[in-house]
Amino acid sequence: MAEIKPIKVWLTPSGPNPWKVILVLEELSIPYEMESFPFPDVKKESYLTINPNGRVPAINDPNTGITLWESGAIILYLVEQYDKEGKLTYESLRRKNEERQWLMFQVSGQGPYFGQAGWFTVLHAEKIPSAISRYTNEVRRILGVLDGHLAKTGTGYLVGDKLTYADLVFVPYNDRVDALTGMSKEEVFGGYENVVKWHEKMLARESWKKSMEVRARLMDEQGLQWNGMPKGVNNMEEYMALLKKG
Structure with a gap:
């Protein structure tokens, strides 16, 4: 080859x-x-x-x-x-499509709702309680869907009995759930024991550890906080003002 x-x-x-x-x-x-x-x-x-x-x-x-x-x-x-x-995949028609199903749920559900929670909780200059509440509740709802399915499979994975890409795609957003919601991970993950065990298993993988070491270095090189804002900038309004000056 x-x-x-x-x-x-x-x-x-x-x-x-x-x-x-x-x-x-x-x-x-x-x-x-x-x-x-x-x-x-x-x-x-x-x-x-x-x-x-x-x-x-x-x-x-x-x-x-x-x-x-x-x-x-x-x-x-x-x-x-x-x-x-x-x-990271199965060959069977059933499992292959289940993998795709969870990928679609991540890109259409977890990503957008977790992202909006982060926007209204952290980035938006004006704090809108109804928006913060809506998207924080959606974060919990998404976690509930995952937790219920993991309880049903009983394997510790979303598809079948092994790690697939369907598991991996949820890790980056889940790992920032505290910063996105303004609550501790214990608060957000509370009651979702299956998600906690699954997520911890993902975090223990060498691929994740290596990726986050690289991310930390790249963030530091650009002088960034976790949320992408330059150090010392607290919200999107300040960030846009900084961009205009630059």
């Missing part, structure tokens, strides 16, 4: 979505190189030619010549192209 050339990954280190892709690359031992850049650059023409939606991540695979954006599409591509041994 020909040697695999490194896949290029464009990312801003603060957001959760790129790290879903990095986790899959790490788990499958696919060589990759990161193009890390500041968040405002996602709207620059140089990046819009890669992803016209101006979001991260995006990848270019020199082995196939394919450029893709949207984390869900990227992950499906990676496992279909490179997981020939089924490390």
Whole structure:
């Protein structure tokens, strides 16, 4: 088999979505190189030619010549192209579609609702109690769906009895649930024992530990807080004012 050339990954280190892709690359031992850049650059023409939606991540695979954006599409591509041994996937029709089902739930449910919780709780200059309450409750609802399913399977995984990409894609957002809601993880995860055990098992994986070490370094290089804001900036209003000055 020909040697695999490194896949290029464009990312801003603060957001959760790129790290879903990095986790899959790490788990499958696919060589990759990161193009890390500041968040405002996602709207620059140089990046819009890669992803016209101006979001991260995006990848270019020199082995196939394919450029893709949207984390869900990227992950499906990676496992279909490179997981020939089924490390993160099943071959059966049932399991394969269950994996896709949970991926769709992550990109349409967990990601957007957790993101909105973070926006109204942390980033939005005006605190709107009804919005904060709505999205904090949605975070708990999503966790309830996951917890109920994990209790039903009894295997410690979302699909079948082994780790799949369906498990991995939930980790980056779950790991920031305290910062996104302004509550402790114990408060947010309270009552969801199956989610807690599952999440802790994901955090113990070397792929996660390595990814977060890299993220911490990239964040520090850009002078960023956990939420992507420069150190000393507390909300989006201050951030926009800073951008105008720059």
